[in-house]
Amino acid sequence: MEWRDEGIVLAARPHGETSVILELFTREHGRHLGIVHGGTSRRKAPMLQPGNQLDAAWRARLESHMGGWSVELKRSRAAAVLSDALRLSALTSVCALCSFVLPERETMGAFQARTETLCDAIVDGEGWLTDYVGWEVELLAIAGFRLDLSACAVSGGANDLAFVSPRTGRAVSRSGAGDWAARLLPLPEMLVGGAPSIAGVVAALELTGFFLKQKVAPSFGDRPVPPARERLLAALRAEV
Structure with a gap:
């Protein structure tokens, strides 16, 4: 078995004395692992730092085997943001969440392309905060929990949406919330067309973080949400 692809480094874990198990999010083969000898x-x-873009060849005797990588560097994103703590936190959060959520060996061409675009935006430093929020919302959907912020879950109307149900992830209007408002989550304005701001991004990531912890993590055996994501929110x- 042999193929060649391009992808983002998600993680590289020691394997033996000199090798590593490299995890890539590839364009055509999804999240895929393999051994890099001498890694x-x-x-x-x-080359194997999270966020870097690699050209990689994967080889194995059988498709079910872990196999091995031969890699070449395409873009060194990690080094480009090393001096910027916020952007470095964002890049490592993207990689850690992909490793945490995405199924192994399942092609996700559109989401992979969006992830590459986000990583490039983080490195370039333009508009990446808004892109990151939208990316996390889509990641939730891939993990099996889609937010529905288009209309009120109670009335069906699209006006004055102010809350989100912690159980269903559906929006609720002020009038629809009634006496239940205190039990609902606040709906950040930027998720329903409001102007982006740092405070708005924090509010949006607090919302997506709630569902990552309460809905997604339990479906993966109660593994904790990656610390890299918490470091980004703190930053x-x-x-x-």
Whole structure:
């Protein structure tokens, strides 16, 4: 078995004395693992940092085997944001969440392309905060929990939406909430067309984070949401 693809480094874990298990989010083969022999060497280790773009060839005797990678660097995103704590946190959060949520070896061409675009935006430093929020909302949907913020779950109307049901992820209007308002989650304005701001991004990520913890994590055996994601939120709160 052999194929060639391009993808984003999600993680590289030590394997034996000098090798690593490299996890890539590839364009045509989804999230895929393989061994990189000599991956801890001075030449290869810098290439295998989360967020970097690699050209990779995967080989194995059988498709069910883990196989091995031969890799070449296409774009070093990690080094480009190393001096910016906020953007570095965002890049590592993207990679950690992909590793946490995405199924292995399932092609996700559109979402992979969106993830590459987001990683490039983080490196370029333009408009990435809004893109990141939209990306997390889509990630929730991929994980099996789609937010429905288009209309009130009670009345069906699309006006004065102000809350989100913590049980269903559906929007609720002020009038529809009634006496239940205190039990609902606030709906960030930027998720329903409001102007983006750092405070709005924090509010939006607090909402998506709630569902990552309460709905997504339990479906994966109660594994905790990756700490990288929490570090990003803490860094954003410090900017408010």
